[in-house]
Amino acid sequence: MVEDAAETPLRIVLAKIGFDGHDRGLRVVARILRDAGCEVIYLGLRQTTDNIVAVAEQEDADAIGLSMHNAGHMTLAPKMVEALRAADMDIPVVVGGIIPDDDIEPLRQAGVAAILGPGASAEEVGRTVRDVVNARA
């Protein structure tokens, strides 16, 4: 798990958008990514897509992780992707949380880079984030 010293750690912004108070999962993911050698910029609850765009720019983020547990993913995740596109920022968005199987394909169509469900292992979370960043680079 130890990073190659010459490699710069990935910088990942983690947030929940809108009225969704369940941040336990986000904290778990933050810890998993920390232990996978990433620098996590933790924003926590009640973020807006505009704010996340501004943060991603200031922090030079490699990826954005959104945690969603309030069934808002079909509205908010595409809105996040759109906001980044509008700002001309090519940063992959990963969505985690309670996402019904039927919604996975539409989210991918909308430009979400990857979707991680409740069963995802720590290893899978780390690998997925790395993969979506590498796919862009």
Next chain:
Amino acid sequence: MGRLLSIVERGGPRADEVAKLAHPHVGQAHVIGITGPPGAGKSTLVGKLVAEAENAGKRPAVLAVDPSSPLTGGAILGDRVRIDANNLEAFVRSVATRGHSGGLALSVPGSVRVFDAAGFDPVIVETVGVGQVEVDVTATADTTVVVANPGTGDAVQANKAGLLEVADLFVVNKSDHPGATDVRRDLELMLDLSHVSGAEEIAGGRAPIVMTNSLDGDGIGELWTEIADHHQRLIDSDRLVGRRAHRLQTEVRSRLLTALEQATDALIADRFDATQQTIGESAAPSELSEKLLAELLSPAPPQTEGAAEPGA
């Protein structure tokens, strides 16, 4: 700007190039260091100070440092949770220490330089939560603010050497908590003794103590005024020039030390076993280091290619 800071954080030749380009344009920003133990309320305080600066028509930037894991190199940079709560326009950059001890990341002086050259003022540097000896921030900041908390010890603690000695300004945060006035009294006593011992004269004056409550904003206006006053006193007394000359020297020193450290590591990897064989199995550490030091300081030093990570 975000990408520029990443280059600086990564270090190496490109960071040096940025430093070279930025250096002629620095010197305008007031660099404010905020330090203190974990959970003292530094980030919340920084958020409030940034709001004060914005209200005063300034264009502040923040470097918020949090620790990297010594095991995986990963980090959770959580200062924005507190700072962003104030709906600010400011540029905030979360920084991981990436293996550097002392309260800051090696890249911080370089990032301050970039902000300064880009016209940000003030530049607020928030250290990791520190204990007693992590005083790197004083080499970076014009004004060092030490944040103290109720319940962190007695008058003897306050009199120990280290962090408390380097404050230009004290903040007793969480002023609504019981014990806040006790902390203030202990700090006042410590400052009284600085007056007696002559340390106060060397420091250029008695550090003011401000009581704040960074949640409701109580005392923040006073703190902002004291910070501005300190800056003005530095300018009026020509101490700012001295501090900045010292800062330059410190940065050069830290770069030299980093280079030496890398050269040392390379030398040990290359030459340790051979040197031990030359001297024999019974070679004492002092003999080995003496022999290796002679090689390290010889006119043709060993190459340290590729490993450069200077503090630019």
